[in-house]
């Protein structure tokens with residue numbers, strides 16, 4: 051280690067740049083672990099909410115923790131890069147990396163803006179840590195940016211990909227499966243080990259890597275998960291053609307410990323702010339690197355996933371005797387998955403919009419995601435409750451598996467609808483129970 055470098059402080063002061071789903075959770079959890087934390091964003095409305103103690107999105111357990119750490123004075127928010135540069139020893143960059151419009155590649159403008167805004171204020175040796183999911187090669191470019199724009203020439207970079215799941219974000223941040231530390235020097239490693247000391251002391255495995263591996267770990271993990279989901283959805287297509295039942299198939303192959311049962315739920319497929327754009331960005335980066343063949347299967351993973359949405363529309367149409375025109379359809383679910391209000395690339399809303407375009411009279415209900423859905427899909431109609439959504443419906447489509455929908459009573463719902471038709475887009479209802487209550491039940495990958 052460079053003897054002139056400052057040793058890692060026992061409790062580094064932390065900044066978190068970008069207070070979205072990832073950044074807010076990270077900032078709050080770091081404060082919960084006892085660190086002094088400052089969160090920065092460029093979105094003034096989001097900062098106002100956070101300063102007032104309101105989490106700007108739905109994440110179980112996070113509001114309570116925000117209130118607690120703000121009460122303890124360990125977390126505050128700002129829009130000033132000068133302020134965070136003066137304050138923090140370690141800066142986490144958590145800004146978004148969405149898909150570029152009209153392309154497969156990731157849009158890195160927010161990452162570049164965050165580094166460019168921070169660098170000119172860095173006049174002492176600190177560690178900047180990239181947490182955003184980025185294409186391989188980004189860290190090296192950001193390192194060069196810091197070297198050319200930071201007044202202090204000893205500023206270091208690390209990459210520390212994040213694996214939290216929305217809906218379990220607090221638990222995943224405080225008790226991660228593993229910590230991946232992409233570092234160049236022992237000094238950077240020691241800073242990160244100091245930041246993550248509580249997790250490391252409680253036994254969280256640490257994987258030390260170079261930058262490129264740290265960047266790739268995240269997209270490789272998401273590619274694997276997406277492939278597993280599309281694998282079982284491909285099997286669902288075959289099950290439909292053979293009369294087999296994909297839920298039994300998943301149960302049976304899932305008992306093999308080498309395969310495992312998780313992520314083998316056939317249904318409407320994946321969406322959200324990560325899996326779809328991460329596999330597409332991986333395809334784009336692999337093309338630039340000349341290794342597109344290595345990930346060409348991801349095109350198929352994406353195609354299988356999108357085909358599920360079309361298949362759900364077909365199933366609904368069959369139940370409506372071939373025509374959507376003026377039929378009342380209740381869509382249960384708008385979030386891309388339960389326990390989240392995230393509607394980025396939501397399969398449920400994609401299907402709702404598709405059947406709306408075909409002339410159906412669609413009423414969407416979701417326990418948490420209605421505000422977001424209204425903004426992105428202003429042309430859809432929204433209901434205040436599941437019961438309001440299904441009233442007088444010709445067809446009910448369960449498209450996001452919230453517990454509230456899984457627990458619905460077919461008898462009770464049956465008294466509200468006009469026709470007892472249901473598409474279970476997530477394979478979470480008991481077909482025998484629904485059929486016994488007089489429903490025509492259809493699902494993906496089973497009869």
Ligand SMILES: NC(=O)c1ccc[n+]([C@@H]2O[C@H](COP(=O)([O-])OP(=O)(O)OC[C@H]3O[C@@H](n4cnc5c(N)ncnc54)[C@H](O)[C@@H]3O)[C@@H](O)[C@H]2O)c1
Nearest residue numbers: 068069070071072091092093145146147160163164182183
């Ligand atoms: N959401 C997840 O579950 C999750 C999990 C793991 C990794 N990730 C990755 O984390 C990153 C962030 O994802 P997210 O879901 O939190 O996105 P998000 O859109 O919820 O949040 C991004 C935030 O960055 C802010 N921002 C944009 N430009 C900025 C700038 N120049 N300076 C400061 N703030 C700026 C935005 O205002 C926004 O609040 C992405 O790369 C994503 O792939 C997300």
